[in-house]
Amino acid sequence: MKKLKLLLPIIILFITFSACKYDFILPEEIPVIDPDNPTAEIFGFAEYVLPIFNKNDNCTSCHKTGGQLPDLTTEKAYSSLNSARYINLSSPEQSKIYTHPLPGTSTHKHKKYTAQEAAIILAWIKQGAKNN
Template structure:
């Protein structure tokens, strides 16, 4: 009986400390949702939308930084690093390596993947001409 009481108190105390924890998802972390099939999608800015995907909380730049793994995705360097046929296929945007390699539906990049919303942003940005905008 005493054991049961102790056990119940442990369970109670555990709930006391863990029961009310919430994971807050801050709205500014989530990129605005775009539809890659919408030709009238608002223009996706490289500086305001794409670069932050790479560097917010070092999401990609933890490894893809100057002197680290190529491509260098740090702010100010990212555009020059990915602006090549290796990473961007302007004729067939959905075959661009910067889109396909970390895509959530693939296994090519084990380290970290885009969320599907981020992947959509990347695809729209490439479809709109992969501009340094």
């Protein structure tokens, strides 16, 4: 039941999102991950998370070395994020790197994640927020 509660919002998000999806804009699906499934796809930091920050200077236009914290550049992003300020492994949904730029919130006055990016960040944290 607890697991169902956890999965339900993800599934609803997935359905809502895929219902109005345009393939030419969003070619990829929102990942639905089950942290208890050992064969689940791994959302590694280098392959999945860093590009969200760096691609087209998405976040690094401001979150760069000497700029706004956290430093999200390739060289510094992991060490900059690897603290209780940004990552909460016991309640991944409360991690600031996930909640602050979450779509539909007003905490971050700047760029927000797309639904897919948010799901990837959350998946990465649920899988242990490793430097992988």
